[in-house]
Each structure stands twice: as C-alpha cells, then as structure tokens.
Amino acid sequence: xxxxxxxxxxxxxxxxxxxxxxxxxxxxxxxxxxxxxxxxxxxxxxxxxxxxxxxxxxxxxxxxxxxxxxxxxxxxxxxxxxxxxxxxxxxxxxxxxxxxxxxxxxxxxxxxxxxxxxxxxxxxxxxxxxxxxxxxxxxxxxxxxxxxxxxxxxxxxxxxxxxxxxxxxxxxxxxxxxxxxxxxxxxxxxxxxxxxxxxxxxxxxxxxxxxxxxxxxxxxxxxxxxxxxxxxxxxxxxxxxxxxxxxxxxxxxxxxxxxxxxxxxxxxxxxxxxxxxxxxxxxxxxxxxxxxxxxxxxxxxxxxxxxxxxxxxxxxxxxxxxxxxxxxxxxxxxxxxxxxxxxxxxxxxxxxxxxxxxxxxxxxxxxxxxxxxxxxxxxxxxxxxxxxxxxx
Amino acid sequence: xxxxxxxxxxxxxxxxxxxxxxxxxxxxxxxxxxxxxxxxxxxxxxxxxxxxxxxxxxxxxxxxxxxxxxxxxxxxxxxxxxxxxxxxxxxxxxxxxxxxxxxxxxxxxxxxxxxxxxxxxxxxxxxxxxxxxxxxxxxxxxxxx
Ligand SMILES: [Zn+2]
Numbered sequence: 001x002x003x004x005x006x007x008x009x010x011x012x013x014x015x016x017x018x019x020x021x022x023x024x025x026x027x028x029x030x031x032x033x034x035x036x037x038x039x040x041x042x043x044x045x046x047x048x049x050x051x052x053x054x055x056x057x058x059x060x061x062x063x064x065x066x067x068x069x070x071x072x073x074x075x076x077x078x079x080x081x082x083x084x085x086x087x088x089x090x091x092x093x094x095x096x097x098x099x100x101x102x103x104x105x106x107x108x109x110x111x112x113x114x115x116x117x118x119x120x121x122x123x124x125x126x127x128x129x130x131x132x133x134x135x136x137x138x139x140x141x142x143x144x145x146x147x148x149x150x151x152x153x154x155x156x157x158x159x160x161x162x163x164x165x166x167x168x169x170x171x172x173x174x175x176x177x178x179x180x181x182x183x184x185x186x187x188x189x190x191x192x193x194x195x196x197x198x199x200x201x202x203x204x205x206x207x208x209x210x211x212x213x214x215x216x217x218x219x220x221x222x223x224x225x226x227x228x229x230x231x232x233x234x235x236x237x238x239x240x241x242x243x244x245x246x247x248x249x250x251x252x253x254x255x256x257x258x259x260x261x262x263x264x265x266x267x268x269x270x271x272x273x274x275x276x277x278x279x280x281x282x283x284x285x286x287x288x289x290x291x292x293x294x295x296x297x298x299x300x301x302x303x304x305x306x307x308x309x310x311x312x313x314x315x316x317x318x319x320x321x322x323x324x325x326x327x328x329x330x331x332x333x334x335x336x337x338x339x340x341x342x343x344x345x346x347x348x349x350x351x352x353x354x355x356x357x358x359x360x361x362x363x364x365x366x367x368x369x370x371x372x373x374x375x376x377x378x379x380x381x382x383x384x385x386x387x388x389x390x391x392x
Numbered sequence: 393x394x395x396x397x398x399x400x401x402x403x404x405x406x407x408x409x410x411x412x413x414x415x416x417x418x419x420x421x422x423x424x425x426x427x428x429x430x431x432x433x434x435x436x437x438x439x440x441x442x443x444x445x446x447x448x449x450x451x452x453x454x455x456x457x458x459x460x461x462x463x464x465x466x467x468x469x470x471x472x473x474x475x476x477x478x479x480x481x482x483x484x485x486x487x488x489x490x491x492x493x494x495x496x497x498x499x500x501x502x503x504x505x506x507x508x509x510x511x512x513x514x515x516x517x518x519x520x521x522x523x524x525x526x527x528x529x530x531x532x533x534x535x536x537x
Contacts, residue, residue, distance in 0.1 A: 133402075134399065139400035139401065139407060140433050140492070141479075142398045144494050144504070144532075145463055145471045145477055145479050147463070147468055148467075151463055156459070158460060158461060158514070159458065159459035162459070204464065208461060208464070208476075209461075258493070260458070261432055261489075261491050263489055
C-alpha cells in the first residue's frame with residue numbers, strides 16, 4: 001500500500017538501459033573528450049537508442065568535457081535538460097539519480113550521464129597544485145602538511161580505529177576482497193595482479209595508518225549510462241536496471257574531506273543519505289544482495305557499511321571478517337568488479353555500471369538472484385546512493 | 393625548506409583575526425557575539441542563533457590529541473624533506489568541540505618530522521607554541537606533562 005510520500009517518489013519509474021566504458025589504464029592516448037564520446041557512443045549502442053533521442057545530459061562539476069562538445073561530437077539533437085553534481089567522488093550516484101528525476105518529471109525523455117578522466121592531466125589532481133596563499137578550509141590543514149586526500153581520510157581512520165577497535169586486518173579484508181573480484185574481471189586494471197595479506201601488511205606506508213593498498217588506483221578512462229522511463233525501457237532489448245530509490249546526503253556541520261570539526265565526525269554523509277534512501281525504498285538493507293560501495297580508501301567501506309545500515313555503529317570492521325565481502329560465499333559481495341581500489345578509479349562511476357551488470361546478470365562475479373543492487377558514492381564528502389532493482 | 397610550506401592567506405576577512413592572534417602569540421577562537429558559542433573553523437554566521445556578531449576570544453592553548461597521521465612520500469617537495477612527519481588534530485580543553493590541525497614538535501623551532509611517530513598517542517596532553525614562517529605564525533603543539 002503506497003503511502004502519500006511514496007506516491008511522490010520516483011520509485012521504479014525510470015531505468016538504466018545502456019552502459020558503456022572505454023578501456024581502463026594509465027596514460028591512454030586518446031583525449032579526455034574522445035574517451036567521453038566513445039563511452040557515450042557505446043552506451044547508446046548498448047541501449048539501442050539513437051543519438052537524436054537523447055535530450056538530457058548529466059555529469060560531474062569536475063568534468064572537463066562540456067555538454068556542448070559532447071553533443072557536437074556524438075551528434076545529439078535538442079537538449080532540454082542538463083545538470084552537474086559537485087563533490088567529486090560523492091557525485092556519481094547523484095548524477096544518475098538527478099537524471100532519473102529529470103526523466104520522471106518530464107524534463108527529458110532519455111538522458112546520458114557520463115564521467116571521463118585522464119589522471120595525467122595535472123588539473124585532475126588538485127592537491128598537487130601549488131601557488132598562492134590558502135583560503136577557505138584548506139588554510140586550517142594544508143600548512144601543517146595534511147596535503148592529500150589520503151592524509152585527510154587517514155586522520156579519520158586513526159580516530160575510527162581508536163573509538164571502535166577496527167584494525168589493519170579489517171582494512172586488509174577490504175583490499176583483498178576487491179582484488180579477488182578484479183582478478184576475475186578481465187577489464188580491471190589489477191586483473192593479473194594477485195594481492196596477499198602478507199603483501200598488504202608489508203606494503204609501504206602512504207599516510208599511517210593507511211598503506212599503499214588502502215588507496216584507490218590512478219586510472220584513465222570514461223564511462224556512460226543511458227537513463228529513460230520504465231515505459232520506454234520495456235521496448236528495448238537490454239534488461240532494465242530500475243532505479244528503485246535515489247538519495248543524496250550532507251549531514252549537519254559537515255566539512256568535506258577534513259570533517260574533524262563537529263561533535264561526531266565519524267557519523268558521515270552516508271548516514272544522511274541512507275535515511276532518505278531507505279525511507280523512499282520498499283526494501284531494507286537485509287534485501288540487498290550485492291553492493292558497490294565507494295572505495296577511494298579502504299576505511300570508507302566500514303564507515304559506509306555502518307552508515308547504510310548493514311551493521312551497527314562501530315561494527316563495520318568485524319563485518320568484513322571471514323570473507324563477508326567476497327563473492328560468491330560472503331554475506332554481502334561488495335565491489336564485485338574490483339571497485340576503485342582494483343578495477344579503476346573513475347570517481348566511482350564504474351561502481352554504477354557494475355551495479356547495473358549485477359541486475360542484468362552479466363558480472364564476472366555474478367551474485368545469484370541479485371534482484372536488489374546498492375551503489376554508493378564517496379563517503380567523507382557530500383554523497384549519493386542508488387538502489388537498482390530487477391523489478392520496477 | 394619550510395619557507396616553501398603552503399601558507400594561509402592571512403588577509404582572508406573571515407580568518408584574519410585568527411592569524412593576527414597567532415602573530416601576537418595567542419590562540420584565539422571565534423565566538424558568537426550573541427549566544428557566545430565558540431566555532432571553528434570561523435565563518436560569518438552562528439549556526440546556533442544565526443547572529444552575524446562575532447568576537448575573538450583567547451583560549452587556554454591546552455588540548456589533547458584527537459587523532460594523528462604520519463605522512464610518507466609522495467609529497468610536495470617542501471614537505472617531503474621532513475617525511476615521515478606527523479600531523480595531529482587536537483581538541484581544546486576549554487571546549488572539546490573546538491579542534492585544530494597542527495604538528496607535534498619539541499619546541500617552536502622544532503621540525504615536523506622530529507618526534508618519534510611510535511610515541512604519539514591519542515589523548516595525550518599538549519599545549520600550543522608558535523612558529524613564524526615568512527609573515528605567518530603557525531600554531532604548533534608540544535607535549536605537556
Ligand atoms: Zn550564536
């Protein structure tokens with residue numbers, strides 16, 4: 001029985017019907033714009049939708065390739081809706097979810113959402129840019145050598161370990177699970193590279209308590225998805241991944257990345273996002289068969305597991321024990337294509353596509369009966385999440 | 393060289409009084425001119441009462457370590473020469489919701505890499521000292537017993 005609020009939600013009214021991605025790697029030759037166009041073109045072909053049908057475009061504020069350039073290359077017609085979402089790794093599910101809202105409200109019929117990135121471009125690594133004096137939030141952290149995203153998350157990680165007893169073994173559980181999934185995925189950057197617990201524990205430090213293998217990869221590549229109405233989706237050849245629920249989240253007094261200045265810094269954006277996500281859903285965390293959790297850094301996984309309600313507060317570390325994140329036997333197979341740490345780091349857009357593959361039944365680590373598939377974006381920054389389902 | 397450290401814009405209108413304070417050898421914090429609550433980092437409006445009235449008040453300069461990291465390369469060259477070095481977050485004894493990021497050093501002129509990283513613990517008591525670099529005075533922290 002639908003509640004009055006449910007009647008207003010976008011539940012099941014849109015679907016992801018096309019996915020496309022370029023190769024992942026370091027130092028790809030093609031330009032970022034070329035990669036974006038290739039991914040969009042592949043997603044359109046996958047959906048069986050002609051460029052002229054696209055009337056909406058959604059991307060990241062970090063995206064260098066503009067809507068007009070994409071449209072002139074791919075040969076799009078009239079665009080009647082376009083939008084961007086901020087906060088880097090927090091954006092991917094927001095980009096797709098806002099596209100779904102545009103379709104559900106009649107602002108567009110078919111939207112392409114994409115992300116393209118070349119790490120070789122210095123502009124894509126803001127922390128490495130120097131020059132000028134620091135204003136805003138960075139003036140309180142960078143003068144002291146807290147320079148990189150990994151340093152900023154390491155500060156929260158040390159506090160998390162202190163408050164809740166999480167260990168490096170828990171972080172290793174995360175890194176090893178995702179690497180195992182990448183080893184099964186021929187498109188993953190780490191497909192051929194085995195990672196053992198001994199290698200993890202012997203790795204060089206980057207920012208203690210985080211070592212090399214707690215970090216995501218540095219990857220060039222582009223990915224795109226096509227979103228349209230559930231009605232249109234039923235006419236297409238691909239299996240629709242229905243967008244069951246979508247949410248974004250910023251908790252009170254949040255400061256992006258350096259969130260050390262409020263009463264409870266470890267209650268991050270996932271908590272705000274999850275409250276809306278589950279309120280708008282007809283399913284609960286217990287119904288989720290497979291998860292793609294944003295993993296720029298391994299500690300974001302226990303924090304996300306807690307925020308999205310898969311375990312109690314402080315239990316995110318032990319939740320990873322006994323291969324619980326690993327396909328096929330774990331309780332919650334997570335980042336089944338390898339995630340940002342072992343498939344590709346493209347601001348979490350690859351997680352969206354793997355979430356769709358699980359619904360389609362085409363993952364290289366396919367979960368049996370994956371009828372509810374969760375995808376999240378960056379914890380530690382204003383974030384977003386999607387629940388994808390087999391049924392509308 | 394520490395001269396190449398990333399430094400704050402001490403003329404940023406919102407935070408200039410803080411950096412003026414450190415220049416005088418004082419660790420000050422922004423307080424609401426209406427309800428009196430402290431806030432850090434500084435900002436134009438009080439999130440408790442929405443007042444735009446601001447005052448800057450002195451603190452005890454005493455704190456405990458809330459968390460810390462030990463940074464290893466790759467780092468910007470100015471910092472890499474001190475690596476591995478510590479970065480700590482402290483919470484003020486006066487109000488534990490007020491936190492500052494800084495470095496644990498042996499004294500005002502100590503290097504950020506000089507403290508044995510294995511000896512730093514969350515909860516240990518520290519107090520502020522001041523290090524001058526160019527026209528900026530950075531607050532840093534030394535152990536207190
Ligand atoms: Zn006030």
